[in-house]
Amino acid sequence: MTDAGPSSRERYRAQVRAEIKQHAWEQIAEAGVPALSLNAIAKRLGMSGPALYRYFASRDELITALIRDAYRSVADTVRAAHDGGADLAGLARVIRDWARKDPQRYFLIYGTPVPGYRAPDDTTAISHEVMAVLIEACGARQAEAPATPFDTHLEDHREWAGDHPAPAAVLHRALSFWTRLHGVLSLELAGHFAGMRFDPGLLADEEVAGLAPGSEG
Amino acid sequence: MTDAGPSSRERYRAQVRAEIKQHAWEQIAEAGVPALSLNAIAKRLGMSGPALYRYFASRDELITALIRDAYRSVADTVRAAHDGGADLAGLARVIRDWARKDPQRYFLIYGTPVPGYRAPDDTTAISHEVMAVLIEACGARQAEAPATPFDTHLEDHREWAGDHPAPAAVLHRALSFWTRLHGVLSLELAGHFAGMRFDPGLLADEEVAGLAPGSEG
DNA sequence: TTGCTGTAGTTAGAAGCTATAACCAATCAG
């Protein structure tokens, strides 16, 4: 037996789960998470309502799976860009492209939180993974003295960066990169720039450009 | 007849509408917009289900009313702070306090958009009202040459600022103020800083401090 | 005061949703 691999049943199961998620993404892209209906998905798949519960225990569990996939996707995208030699500006463009390709997927991660809901632990792990890349791209290798009050504040509150030895000023840049990009991006995707005719991409570029390791923050 | 004013019926109607919205806000604060149930509100008010439709034609119309109130609230808050002499840093703190007081109200405006939904025109008017205050606070009175590519881009795309004669660099600052503050704030309120123990208020302060009319952007 | 009108409320019910229960058929393992 040369490495049995997944059984036929398991492959089928994975396949159906994937199809369910596929249709779920389509529904979400069209009308948002609130409109996600297990019933409707089941019908489109040719099976009747409750059959779907063999694959996802509840609507929430399906959504959680989608959230996990979204995190995984953005993390892989960022990691790939970084490995490909992208600098901060490049990372910003890659992330923005990723978000614009499927805004509702972006909002599934960074949009309105559901008060009770707690994301599974592995998603926060993936978040840290992204942050690690950002810290690296923010010039983790240089030695830098803290320059602002928040820098010194970060010296004492850097556990979130794991064991990363980057100076606080670098952590600060990574955080600012994240928040600035998210600021432009989420307002853009939510349509708050509709009517104003400027190019949000240019704004995003400049918001992030001020953070380049060389230039002043 | 000394200015008849609203009739008894009209006052009652306004009162009930207000009570409905009050309970709606409570439900939203507790469990988010998806959990908002007209039925549940009606029962809490001691009346039975469909009676509520005398006051709001649909669930969406109720939510729209809440959105309108939220816009009005933030606009009044910003305007009052500006009239009270607050500078950019002060405005940022006031807005952040407003948002933290009721995160779901903030997200009702700035959170995940519903793909089909179009906000009523008057809310975008209120948005412009806020932007006008921000532009003013960003030093609309000074003459300034465009300093970045985005500044020059804005010279040709400034209709959104209405008739405001502020130089493009000022419009740029106002936009950056908005996006940077929203970036920190929405990630903070959505819980993405949970676990990282730094103070988001400090980060917000410094993100905005770089935009003060004197300092470099 | 009488009588009309419009409004606020009621119950009943359609259509949709999530989710559970109970059952049937096919498949895989021993």
Place this chain on the structure above:
DNA sequence: CTGATTGGTTATAGCTTCTAACTACAGCAA
């Protein structure tokens, strides 16, 4: 071949939004 597991079914409870039809009351005019 037998027996357990799995994927599917239908029925059903309980929730939702929202419409329809009806009742009762408040306010206004003659």
